[in-house]
Amino acid sequence: MVEKTIIETGQTELPSKNTGSPPSPAQRTIVEAALESGVGTDMTADLRTKTIVEDDLFAPASKTPPGGPPAPPTAMIGKVLENKFKIIRKIGDGGMGVVYEAEHLHLKKRFAIKSIRAEFTENPNFQSRFDQEAKTQALLQHPNIIQVTDFLNVDGQYFLVMEYVEGMGLDKVLAQKKIDEDGILSVLKDVLKGLSDAHAKGIVHRDIKPSNILITRDNTAKLMDFGIAMLVEEDRSGRHSVAGTPAYMSPEQITNPESTDFKSDIYSLGIVMYQALVGKRPFDGDTDRQTQMNQVHRDLPPIQSVAPHTAPELARIIEKALKKNPQQRFASCTEFYASIEAYLRQIHLECRSCKFVNRVKNKYALKGEKCEKCGKPLSMKSKFTKIWAAAFAISGSIILIYLLYPWPGKLDVKTTPEDAIVSIDGEEKGNSPLEISLAPGEYKIEIKKEKFEVFFSPVLIRKNQKTALDIKLQKPDELPRLAFEAIKQSYQEASYLCRDLNDLAASKQNLEIAQSIGDSALTDAYRNQIDELEKNIQDGFDKYTHCFQDLKAINAEIRKNAYNRYVQSLADKGGSKANVSIVWMHFDQYVHQGRSDATWKKDIAKFC
Template sequence: MIGQVLGDRYRIIKELGGGGMAVVYLGQDMLLNRNVTVKVLREEYARDEDFVRRFRQEARAAASLNHPNIVSVFDVGHSGGQHYLVMEYVEGTSLKTLIREGRIDLRAAVAITHDLCGALEHAHRRGIIHRDVKPHNVIVTPEGRAKLTDFGIARAVGSGTISATKMLLGSVQYISPEQARGESADARSDIYSLGTVLYEMLTGRPPFSGENPVALAIKHIQDRPVPVQELNPAVPAALASVVEKAMAKNPALRYQSVAEMAADLARLFASLPQGDGPLGSKRRVTSRRLRPAGYAAAAFVFLLLLFAGWWGFKAFMHVPEVTVPDVEGMEISAARRVLESNGLRCQIQEVHDATVPKNRVIKQGLAPGSRVKKGRWLTLLV
């Protein structure tokens, strides 16, 4: 694979690692001249229609997410019999590696978990359950910020469940009891897995160990982990309680949303001692609620925005309307000229479609004949 170019755009530079379904490479986007992460479906699965379908589901789910604590997905394609996914390249270290090296202090553990709460809340609001939250799928930047990656088994709620597909997905060391039983997963399943990740950051080990996946799954269903404070007496009771609540066997007894968990983490962060580890000591974790001292400033900003919005609305109402022309099938430069002559601007979004000639407009973002304000931006898929 090294040196190979996928989709006439992504040059493979070196292998970074891999999972059960795919191999991960460092690549170069030759069009935009930037480094990217390229995930290529393993050859033994590329011929399996079911695996290919799951791989494309990953792309569709992950591409709908745009959050600073989620690794962005840029492109998905098929080239030379290989299915690939192109993602943001993040400079950083796997959380699993940092835990193994003992580089996570209490404040870092809380800050990282708070970051992951933000990532999961963004996904859950869009009906997406990660289903595979684990330290291996978290990259921590040199500044200590966490980014969640590998929505490889995430699926939009309503498009199927684990029990429906008869598959038990996720890494067993971090799997929720309901997933271990083959039942459907929801947002609270991700919360349980996030609790196991926090447990491991605080104690240096996963909550359960076993000789095989079946034994591990049974422990998640039946056993209680060794209390966090027995393994690490430095963990305050309030933080241990967060772990215990997140890892409740009964989903109804867990946090009902990651926002609730994030609020508890934000409240206790300031009381944690400054650690001497390289991560977390300079991070600030804040609750979504404003402190009383911030109300006046927030109100002032709100009034400014309201005033600016009123003037902007008045100006907008005086902008004339134009009719959107039909540019589908046109060459890009011709389509751009037609749009500009009608008082419209365009932005280009590239997609892979082998049935359409290169540099031709596949679809336009606004229907031909629509009436819009002059100067409106129109997205062209090419």
């Protein structure tokens, strides 16, 4: 048996929480709705704890440990653990162990402490697993996770110390059928935020289900029992067994439990989402074994045939989360969250007259819907549209005038060695280093110095911009080798840029999702990652262009021969000529048009 602890309350008025999406007109706080249906009718106004015991096919049978039976739970009352946690009372008892309310003697703060039953700790590897799990659990500090604050080993008896939270299990809330679609999606978004934080730290829950989701008094959803499944997933012989609850387990968790990763948690939450919105679980069988076989082999029943009221967009979200193939599910919890948030944005529309938030089928495809409060037609268009259009037209004219005026540009020429003669369109302009203003357009540059190859190149001058040439003049006998090295180096720089550009695109997408879920830690991490990648990309294009500068200073025939030799060397190693041809095309563009990072990015992003 596996037990899950929740706190129920007899109070009927709870503060609502701003979830980031507008609530529906009839939405009430989740726990309030459940309580009104009778959950707390036999209770006093004080809080009390109940224990939910659920069948688990893989929980070990009860057994008297060596040395005699454990002390009865009442014997723990009044004891002090590690000179700081005083046991106040027993608040739960289940297959996993006994849960107590405790007071920290120094902090004067309440905690929930779970003692783990002896049969789970008999495995000789348990101690090391327990210590490792303690370090892992310390990483989980998130408002949507019940935090395990400490792990204790007192005379061979193991305890988990958790924050003490007042609320109600999602399983109880769903049983009352008093939570609407908006409320369910708000709970799921909270859970996804907590899971996203855990997954970012490499931690997988392995046992997502309604009884492991606590709805607090302020309507925040919190995940609990992180790490519990991991602690007990080995039997006494040290072999891996299956940890989890069959009705919520992913196919890979059943068939190959050692390979379970975060995609399994996404699947389990998909089952919770299906159950909450459809009203039943999709793969239940007559036995736990049959349920497991259904998870692995049975196709998901078409959601709209089972629950016709479900919006097609919402059905597609559930179906994606419940793909049998993990690679076809959401790539991350943040992507899962973003899909729910997009759906919520689609079905909520504020009336522009009275500001009432209406629930519609699709605010982007309105069909004469009217505001539920004031009765006026709903619209996505603003009365200020024409004003803004006129303002944009005026500003556009100003910008157009600025863009069309032929502002002069500058050419900055540097050479190694210096004091080379610089000619522009056949007219000598001076010796390097040289800076000169030129009207926008294309010019032919010639640079000469005794005992060095003559440098020829077209240069494009853009208005109000500086074009810099930093040319290393070459002696004739060095040119073939230098041309080959320049082509080789430019090819390598393009490979590095491809990797960074693809990483940047993924990081920007993840940043948007992290911002939409309000996770400041993930947002900061992705911003730092983006800053570093953008710096690397800028440096990479500088190096890429520098290779072209070196190559440009070499005679065209020598360049072409070097290119053919490098293509052949790649072919001998099984390399691709197509990618080298992209680099060569960029070099040709550089020679005739100048540097073009924006155009090159699109080509190089496909390079790898």
